[in-house]
Amino acid sequence: MPFSIREFEALARDRLPRYVYDFMAGGADDEVTVRANENAFARLRLLPRVLRGRPKRDLGITLFGDEITMPVVLSPTAFHRLADPEGELATARAAARAGTVMIASMASTASIGDIAKAGGADLALWFQAYIQSDTGITRTLVRRAEDAGCRALVVTVDSPVFGWRERDHRNGFHHLPVGWHCENMRDLTGDGGVLDIEMVADLSWDHIDQLVAMTDLPVVLKGVLHPDDAVTAVDHGVRGLLVSNHGGRQLDTAIATIDAVADIAAVVDVPVLVDGGVRRGTDVVKALAFGARAVGVGRPVLWGLAARGEDGVTEVLELLRAEIDRALALTGCASAHEVARDLVREDRC
Ligand SMILES: Cc1cc2nc3c(=O)[nH]c(=O)nc-3n(C[C@H](O)[C@H](O)[C@H](O)COP(=O)(O)O)c2cc1C
Numbered sequence: 570m571p572f573s574i575r576e577f578e579a580l581a582r583d584r585l586p587r588y589v590y591d592f593m594a595g596g597a598d599d600e601v602t603v604r605a606n607e608n609a610f611a612r613l614r615l616l617p618r619v620l621r622g623r624p625k626r627d628l629g630i631t632l633f634g635d636e637i638t639m640p641v642v643l644s645p646t647a648f649h650r651l652a653d654p655e656g657e658l659a660t661a662r663a664a665a666r667a668g669t670v671m672i673a674s675m676a677s678t679a680s681i682g683d684i685a686k687a688g689g690a691d692l693a694l695w696f697q698a699y700i701q702s703d704t705g706i707t708r709t710l711v712r713r714a715e716d717a718g719c720r721a722l723v724v725t726v727d728s729p730v731f732g733w734r735e736r737d738h739r740n741g742f743h744h745l746p747v748g749w750h751c752e753n754m755r756d757l758t759g760d761g762g763v764l765d766i767e768m769v770a771d772l773s774w775d776h777i778d779q780l781v782a783m784t785d786l787p788v789v790l791k792g793v794l795h796p797d798d799a800v801t802a803v804d805h806g807v808r809g810l811l812v813s814n815h816g817g818r819q820l821d822t823a824i825a826t827i828d829a830v831a832d833i834a835a836v837v838d839v840p841v842l843v844d845g846g847v848r849r850g851t852d853v854v855k856a857l858a859f860g861a862r863a864v865g866v867g868r869p870v871l872w873g874l875a876a877r878g879e880d881g882v883t884e885v886l887e888l889l890r891a892e893i894d895r896a897l898a899l900t901g902c903a904s905a906h907e908v909a910r911d912l913v914r915e916d917r918c
């Protein structure tokens with residue numbers, strides 16, 4: 570079994586067709602932000618405490634009333650069938666076994682209802698949506714998420730247009746293989762067809778008001794990086810924030826997310842999550858120190874799924890859990906809640 574997420578990525582790279590690996594690993598333009606997300610974590614250094622007598626660590630946290638077993642959730646990623654024939658169903662089973670949240674992408678290759686069934690009652694399932702220009706379509710998607718038992722709605726707001734992904738253009742990857750579809754987009758128009766997902770350039774806070782009014786589920790905004798937007802979001806009834814630059818796939822040279830999270834956590838009272846470049850338990854501890862309640866992982870889940878299917882996702886999540894536990898022990902913390910801001914210093918080398 571691989572010993573690190575890095576090794577899972579190498580295994581996945583060997584197993585996947587080139588165009589699939591590139592789609593998953595790649596980002597926008599020069600991929601500056603893809604690299605920056607990881608590099609920014611490495612630049613931060615931990616200042617551990619000693620002799621605090623911590624025989625066991627408690628990794629659990631609460632999100633919207635649900636207890637999860639570690640401060641790591643599965644960020645939404647499209648097209649899991651490209652990684653494994655069982656696709657999102659395998660991912661859901663692994664997330665349920667790990668006792669954490671899966672944020673299912675609107676661009677899943679299984680429907681949200683089928684993902685919920687696969688995960689079973691143990692899965693804390695959230696649904697990620699791109700607001701569509703036709704409010705009726707957005708409403709139907711929200712109802713499907715509610716009917717599937719989703720516990721929160723994540724609205725991605727960093728994609729008014731699609732990022733420029735040169736690897737995909739070079740590989741000619743613009744559509745799913747014949748016969749595979751975004752199953753959440755089926756039967757939305759009455760003719761049994763599958764609609765394309767739209768990126769809507771004129772999205773505004775009015776759309777967020779509409780969405781918040783449409784559902785009792787907590788709405789989480791994904792893709793906020795500016796503290797002023799975070800404050801505005803909460804004013805509009807948003808109940809959580811996922812600080813994200815879409816894994817460097819949208820605006821290249823956008824700020825690394827770990828560099829954005831502290832300023833946001835300082836100005837809002839709602840749970841703040843962060844994703845982008847989390848590859849080690851020490852990264853998670855740094856995010857907690859900056860005020861995040863939890864982190865999201867995108868590509869690591871895909872590497873696990875591509876390398877070893879459902880078991881691979883389980884192994885990736887358990888690797889992270891063990892690494893977080895070890896990082897807490899080595900920094901002198903008994904729980905995720907005890908991680909304090911003064912554990913992290915900027916690298917002075
Ligand atoms: C292959 C791939 C597909 C993605 N699909 C979606 C998506 O459908 N919706 C979304 O909001 N974010 C999507 N993302 C972004 C992730 O939710 C997340 O922000 C990002 O992957 C985090 O960075 P990491 O991969 O370094 O962990 C995708 C990312 C990847 C790598």
Ligand SMILES: CC(C)CC(=O)C(=O)O
Pocket residue numbers: 647676766815818
């Ligand atoms: C195909 C898109 C809807 C998903 C994706 O690749 C992304 O959001 O990065």
